[in-house]
Amino acid sequence: MKVSDRKWSDKVAKGKVISQDKKAGEKIEEGNTISVVISKGVEQVKVPKVEGETLEEAQKALKKAKLKVDSSRTYSSSVEEGKIISQSIASGKTVDKNTTVKVVISLGKEPEPEPVYRPSSSSSSSGSSSSGRKSYRRSGSSSSSSRKSSGSKKKSSGGGDSINNWNLVN
Numbered sequence: 001m002k003v004s005d006r007k008w009s010d011k012v013a014k015g016k017v018i019s020q021d022k023k024a025g026e027k028i029e030e031g032n033t034i035s036v037v038i039s040k041g042v043e044q045v046k047v048p049k050v051e052g053e054t055l056e057e058a059q060k061a062l063k064k065a066k067l068k069v070d071s072s073r074t075y076s077s078s079v080e081e082g083k084i085i086s087q088s089i090a091s092g093k094t095v096d097k098n099t100t101v102k103v104v105i106s107l108g109k110e111p112e113p114e115p116v117y118r119p120s121s122s123s124s125s126s127g128s129s130s131s132g133r134k135s136y137r138r139s140g141s142s143s144s145s146s147r148k149s150s151g152s153k154k155k156s157s158g159g160g161d162s163i164n165n166w167n168l169v170n
Contacts, residue, residue: 001033001034001036002033002034002035002036003035003036003037003038004021004035004036004037005037005038006037006038006039006040007037007038007039007040008039008040008041008042008043008097009039009040009041009042010042010043010097010098012039013039013041014039014040014041015038015039015041016038016039017036017037017038017039018036018037018038018039019036019037020034020035020036020037021034021035021036022034042096042097043066043096043097044094044095044096044097045065045066045067045094045095045096045097045099046065046092046093046094047065047067047087047089047090047091047092047093047094047095047101048061048062048064048065048091049087049091049092050062050084050087050091050101050103051084051085051086051087051091052079052083052084053083053084054082054083054084055069055071055082055084055103055105058084058087058103062101066097066098067095067097067098067099067100067101068098068099068100068101069100069101069102069103070100070101070102070103071102071103071104071105072102072103072104072105073104073105073106073107074104074105074106074107075106075107075108075109075110076106076107076108076109077109077110079106080106080108081106081107081108082105082106082108083105083106084103084104084105084106085104085105085106086103086104087101087102087103087104088101088102088103089101
């Protein structure tokens with residue numbers, strides 16, 4: 001038997017025969033050589049550094065390295081919007097070809113929460129924000145009090161909105 005080549009294989013385990021030049025069961029004369037191709041196992045590749053890159057740049061680099069990419073997004077006060085904050089497998093590490101590298105992409109700084117306005121019960125409120133949108137938050141001590149809801153409101157005869165147990169959210 002003569003090893004004619006060694007090749008990467010996703011299907012044949014390392015050290016096993018991928019192919020041979022004679023068919024199984026074929027008779028050969030004594031002293032003749034059978035050439036075989038031996039598996040080197042799954043191809044190993046190095047993970048490139050993609051932190052600080054855009055998703056498009058990371059996809060190109062990971063594809064070139066024969067890797068797959070999966071992404072998610074989150075806010076970051078230190079990484080510019082659209083840039084990669086982190087990667088699941090450290091750059092320089094050797095992994096199997098077609099391994100998925102998960103990346104987290106920055107949405108930029110988290111927006112400041114909008115202020116909550118609580119009109120006093122003695123003053124009349126128009127119930128409108130600067131954008132013309134009306135949102136209300138139910139007041140009370142229950143855990144659901146922080147959920148936004150359009151709620152139920154009653155129109156007063158004076159033309160303004162009177163709000164029962166609701167607070168205006170701008």
